[in-house]
Amino acid sequence: MKYNIVYFSRTGVSKRVAETIANGVANEVIEITDNKNWNGILGFIKGAFYASTDKEVSIKVNGEIDRTKDYIVVSPLWAGGPAPAIRTFLKEVPFNKVKIVITCDGSNVEKSIKKFEDKHGEFKESYGIVKNQNNEEEIIKQIIDSSK
Template sequence: MADILVTWYSRSGSTEAVARALAERLGGDAAPILTSASYGGAGGFIRGVWDSLRRRAPAIQTDADPAAYRLVVVAGPIWAGKPAAPLRSFLRRYGPRAKSIAAVCVSGSGGAYPAAFAEIEDLAGSRLAARLCLSQAEALSGEAGPILDEFVRELRGTQVAAA
C-alpha cells in the first residue's frame, strides 16, 4: 500500500482520467467513489446540479480508508459552482479522518471556483495542501499532463507528497 491515495467521483470519465494520471505520477493508490444515485445522461446532469445546489450528500462507497494515508487527493467535478454531491459525501464522511488533503476539480469552464474549494476545506475540516481546477477540455486532451506535473511539484514542495 502506498502512503498517498487519489480518490475521485466522475460522472463522465474526465475526472477519472485526471485522477488516474495523478495517481500514477504520485505513485499513489487509486480508488473511485461510487454512488447508487444515478447521474448519467441529461436527467442525471440535472439531478447532479440540483443535488449540488441543495448540498445533498448521496450514499457512497469506496474501498479505501483515507485515515491509512499520509495524503489524500480528492478529485471531482464542479456542478453549479459547487463540489459534486458524491464528493461532498466523501468529504463529510472521511475528510476529518484524513491527515492531509489536496483537491482537484474539473469543470466545464476550468474557472478557479474559490467558493467550491472553501466548501471542500469546510467539509474536510482542514486547509487543503494544494488545489487545482482543470477545464473538461484540458482533462480530455493532452493539455493536462504538464499541469498535473506542476501540481505534483507543488505537492512535493509542501512535503506532503515527498517520495
C-alpha cells in the first residue's frame, strides 16, 4: 500500500472518485463513516447545519491506516468545507501528508479549500472535482499521474 486512500461519501460521487484513483495507483480504499443518518432532504438540511456550524461527528475508519504513509482524502463539499466526518478524520493527520480531493456540484472549490487551509493548515496538494465543470476524468488523471 502506497497511500492511505480514504473517503466519505453520501451519494456515491466521492466513493467513485476514490475507487478510480485507487485503481489507478494499485491501492486499497478506506471508507470513513459516521454515526449520523444523512439520507433524504432532512439529511441534507442536517448536513448543511452540521457543516456550517462545524459540529462534531463520531467516525469509524473502516480499514487499517498506515501512519507512515501519505494520504489521499476524498470528500464532498458540504456548505463550503469538507464533510464533518472528514473534518474529524483530518484532526489526527498532518496536512502536509494529504492530497485533498473535494467533489462538489458547482462551487468555487479552490476558494473553499483555501478558506479551510487558512484556518487549519496547508495541504500537500489539493484538487476540485466539480460536476458542472465536467472535470472528473481530467482531475483524476492528474491525481493518478502525480501519485505513481
